[in-house]
Amino acid sequence: MKRVDFPTLILVTIVTLLIWLLAEDLTRQESTLRSAGVAFAVADPDRFAVEPDRVEVTLAVGGSNRSVSSLREIVENEALTIGLEAREGTVSIDDLAKRLNDLPAVSKTGVKILSVQSPTRTIKITELEELTAPVRPRLPEGSLVQDPVVSQKEARVILPRREAARLPENLTLEAVVDPKDMQHLEPGDAKTVDAIIKLPEEFASMQDVTIIPADARVSFRLVSRYSSVDLDKVYVQVQVNPATAEAFRITLPEPVLRNVQVETSTELAAQLEPGPDGEPPAARVVAVLPLSNLELERGLESKPVAYFMALLPDGTGQEVTASVNGDAHPSIQISVEATPAPATPETP
Structure with a gap:
């Protein structure tokens, strides 16, 4: 029996395995890499915004098994970054595959990107400007507070340069308190609540604005709180001198004002609302x-309301702030007629 040459057999096996591995490595294939991240960046990212700054694409690639695996590992862990010129404007990229092939991260793998799904991209580059502005508190309308203090004295504003040109030189940001955070506070309470730092309302429509930090804390002592009440109708009360009241007949073609907005304390506002079971309001x-004697004698035809008054359950009155479509003194049409004097009986 012939003796087996084990050393030769082992050597042949190793050589065969190496040849197989080499062939496997050199064999070229085409493959698809899905959800590959592609980033767009400029050299000065603090001064320019890029939109979009990242997209996901599907790549059709060709190369050896090893090189394709290397590229797959790269795109699974990081985005392929394409550099753009730092200049405001719109950049149209219609050769995305070529730009990706030119990247060192791709070329060193030996893979060739054959095509890119949606190969054309439009990138918007915006030049930014950074400002620093003081911050003041802005509390909900109807709240009277003492000693409001904002934790953030200043904040940075980053926005497009073209928008920055619209802002005033003495820009002041506002730490806006949500009305919901004030609802359960009682007068006299010293509180600290969260606020969002924003541009003033007249610039609220500006886009692509970043404020750093975005939040602040506002501390204050609540003195009183006001609420707004919408009344369907409010009667007009005419006041005249009692001594001359019988000498004139005064009529109002429209004795009721409709859709009156009242601003008053939360306590009085509650009394102007119907009860939970439909009870009439406690106050109205x-x-x-008011009409003077001279106005009556002249036959005045219209006059603005002097003021609005809340008639309280105890019989007293309290002047309130009210308006009709923003008009605090709506005009009232008046009809004034002199009353004939009673006949004097003849003396016999």
């Missing part, structure tokens, strides 16, 4: 229209 508002 009237529009006061």
Whole structure:
């Protein structure tokens, strides 16, 4: 029996395995890499914004098994970054595959990117400007507070340069307190609440604005809180000198004002609302229209309301702030007629 040459057999096996591995490595294939991240960047990212700054694409690639695996590992862990010129404007990229092939991260793998799904991209580059502005508190309308203090004295504003040109030189940001954070506070309370730092309302429509930091804390002592009440109708109350009241007949073609907005304390506002079971309000508002003797004698035809008054359950009155479509003194039409004097009986 012939003896087996084990050393030769082992050597042949190793050589065969190496040849197989080499062939496997050199064999070229085409493959698809999905959800590959591609980033767009400029040399000065603090001064320019890129939109979009990242997209996901599907790549059709060709190369050896090893090289394709290397590229797959790269795109699974990081985005392929394409550099753009730092200049405001729109950049159209219609050769995305070529730009990706030119990247060192791709070329060193030996892979060739054959095509890119959606090979054309439009990139918007915006030049930015950074400003620093003081921050003041802005509390909900109807809240009277003492000693409001904002934790953030200043904030940075980053926005497009073209938008920055619209801002005033003495720009002041506002730490805006949500009305919901004030609802359960009682007058006299010293509180600190969260606020969002924003541009003033007249610049609220500006886009692509970043404020750093975005939040602040506002501390204050609540003195009083006001609420807004919409009343469907408010009667006009005419006031005249009692001594001359019988000498004139005064009529109002429209004795009721409609859709009256009242701003008052939360306590009084609650009394102007119907009860939970439909009970009539405990207080009501009237529009006061005083008429002088001279106005009556002249036959005045219209006059603005002097003020609005809330008639309280205890019989007293309290002047309130009210308006009709923003008009605090709506005009009232008046009809004034002199009353004939009673006949004097003849003396026999």
